[in-house]
Amino acid sequence: DAGITQSPRYKITETGRQVTLMCHQTWSHSYMFWYRQDLGHGLRLIYYSAAADITDKGEVPDGYVVSRSKTENFPLTLESATRSQTSVYFCATGAQETQYFGPGTRLLVL
Amino acid sequence: DAKTTQPNSMESNEEEPVHLPCNHSTISGTDYIHWYRQLPSQGPEYVIHGLTSNVNNRMASLAIAEDRKSSTLILHRATLRDAAVYYCILDTGTASKLTFGTGTRLQVTL
Numbered sequence: 378d379a380g381i382t383q384s385p386r387y388k389i390t391e392t393g394r395q396v397t398l399m400c401h402q403t404w405s406h407s408y409m410f411w412y413r414q415d416l417g418h419g420l421r422l423i424y425y426s427a428a429a430d431i432t433d434k435g436e437v438p439d440g441y442v443v444s445r446s447k448t449e450n451f452p453l454t455l456e457s458a459t460r461s462q463t464s465v466y467f468c469a470t471g472a473q474e475t476q477y478f479g480p481g482t483r484l485l486v487l
Numbered sequence: 488d489a490k491t492t493q494p495n496s497m498e499s500n501e502e503e504p505v506h507l508p509c510n511h512s513t514i515s516g517t518d519y520i521h522w523y524r525q526l527p528s529q530g531p532e533y534v535i536h537g538l539t540s541n542v543n544n545r546m547a548s549l550a551i552a553e554d555r556k557s558s559t560l561i562l563h564r565a566t567l568r569d570a571a572v573y574y575c576i577l578d579t580g581t582a583s584k585l586t587f588g589t590g591t592r593l594q595v596t597l
Contacts, residue, residue: 410584419574419587420531435584467530474519474578476585478530 408471
């Protein structure tokens, strides 16, 4: 019973490459979210999804693409990675009044 | 989104109570007050939330001012494991978008 998992946990890539971060939940929660956290800052919302096939932009969506063909998966793609996208990425699910966060993916773009 | 104001950092001795304040003078009548915390190198985790009345759970207590313009998260007996960044967040209570500020970094010492 993993709850919410993210993969990979660590990723190093180069500028211009496409990178996909995976998020999987076993609870069937309707809402899913992607946040990024930069050193010394709080979390900022990138994209979120209220249900399968429904996604919407958050605070910092530029340079990212999401999809949600199945309730349990919410992949985040960096179409052409830039150094400014070096960050820790957290996926979360939402149920009623609470969000549950994954362990995060540390991404380094060289 | 309504904003919250928290001290950047606080210190506490182990086994003593900790009171973490949050000001939210522009809170609306439908905003819930949520608290999350983020342990080092982990994703945020839910602590507690409330609307008008004080709330208690196994982790903490939430004291909400009568005018709802401020609230206090109370850890009854701080332990070293409670050292984390604590975030006070306002939300409509639907587990939809949460806006994280920079939070309060709590240090717990022996």
